[in-house]
Amino acid sequence: MMTKLAATPLDPDEAANSGAQTKRPRRTQAERVAESDRRLLEAATRLVAERGYTHTTLEATGIEAGYSRGLVQHRFGTKDRLLEELIKHIADTHRERLLARTRGLRGLDAIFCEIDCYLEGMDNPSVNSRAFFVLMLESIGPAPHIRPTFAAISARWHRAMTRHIEAGQRAGEIRPDINAANEAQLLIATVRGLRTQSMLSPTTSNVAVAIQALKNSLSARLRVPPQQA
Numbered sequence: 001m002m003t004k005l006a007a008t009p010l011d012p013d014e015a016a017n018s019g020a021q022t023k024r025p026r027r028t029q030a031e032r033v034a035e036s037d038r039r040l041l042e043a044a045t046r047l048v049a050e051r052g053y054t055h056t057t058l059e060a061t062g063i064e065a066g067y068s069r070g071l072v073q074h075r076f077g078t079k080d081r082l083l084e085e086l087i088k089h090i091a092d093t094h095r096e097r098l099l100a101r102t103r104g105l106r107g108l109d110a111i112f113c114e115i116d117c118y119l120e121g122m123d124n125p126s127v128n129s130r131a132f133f134v135l136m137l138e139s140i141g142p143a144p145h146i147r148p149t150f151a152a153i154s155a156r157w158h159r160a161m162t163r164h165i166e167a168g169q170r171a172g173e174i175r176p177d178i179n180a181a182n183e184a185q186l187l188i189a190t191v192r193g194l195r196t197q198s199m200l201s202p203t204t205s206n207v208a209v210a211i212q213a214l215k216n217s218l219s220a221r222l223r224v225p226p227q228q229a
Contacts, residue, residue, distance in 0.1 A: 033075075039065040040072055044086050049130040053138040058082070080145040083135060087146065090132045091153045107168025108223065111187070112215055114161065118191050122198040122207045133199060158184050165222070174222045183222070190214065 027035075043064035047056040058079055059069040076082035098117045102110050121129060139147040161184035168174035194214070198205035 036065075036067060036071065037075060040067065040075065040082070041086050041089055044082055045090070045127055045131045048083070048086070048134055049127045052134055053083070053143045056083075080143070083143070083146055084149045087132065087135055087149050087153070090128045093128070095156075107164065107171055107173045108219065110164040110167070111161065111218065114164070115191055115211060115214060119195060119207060119211055122195060122205060122210075123202065125199060130199070133196065137196075154188070157188060161187055168222070173224060175224050178222055187218070 040061060044056060044061045047060055047064055056079070058072040058076075061082065062069040062072045065072075072082065076085065094117070098114065101117060102113045105113055125133075135143065135146060136150050139150050158181070162180045165174055165178065165180035165183055169176050169178065169180065191214070194205075194210050198207065198210075
């Protein structure tokens with residue numbers, strides 16, 4: 001006859017943890033969907049940064065995220081739709097951080113903050129940054145379907161930079177003869193060029209020097225001369 005062993009009591013901490021686990025509410029359907037979407041977008045970001053547009057597939061994305069290809073198709077439909085959402089997510093996340101940092105700034109101070117936010121991390125770009133630039137370059141090549149998404153982001157940025165310049169003109173800081181829209185377009189092209197060049201040749205780029213040179217050039221060209229202020 002087998003002797004029945006007495007159950008070993010839980011210590012207080014174990015009992016508390018056990019009770020917490022049993023009482024933890026189950027996640028809602030909306031929470032599970034949000035979690036899986038986040039994981040799918042993060043997986044797609046990693047794959048794009050490593051492989052580019054062509055070699056990032058729905059099947060590979062599902063596997064990378066720990067799900068199935070069918071779930072990716074169900075949520076996003078096509079690869080282009082998935083990558084459009086990825087691009088918007090990266091751009092919106094960057095914009096949220098930027099708006100927090102530019103709050104209360106205007107004119108050249110706001111423009112310089114935009115430059116800092118856009119060019120920081122050039123020496124060691126994040127996965128998000130690499131994926132964003134890979135897709136932007138490939139949108140003029142093998143991925144034309146995502147080009148309108150980048151065009152919309154560029155238009156939003158151009159409007160913001162134009163407003164910064166116009167605010168500086170109203171404050172008497174920036175020369176009134178400057179065409180704000182044209183200057184904003186030139187500035188965006190410049191910072192994008194610096195960022196792209198740093199990714200193409202990271203060993204020869206010097207972030208601090210490039211940023212300071214750009215700021216000095218802008219200040220010399222845009223600022224109202226002291227005798228006219």
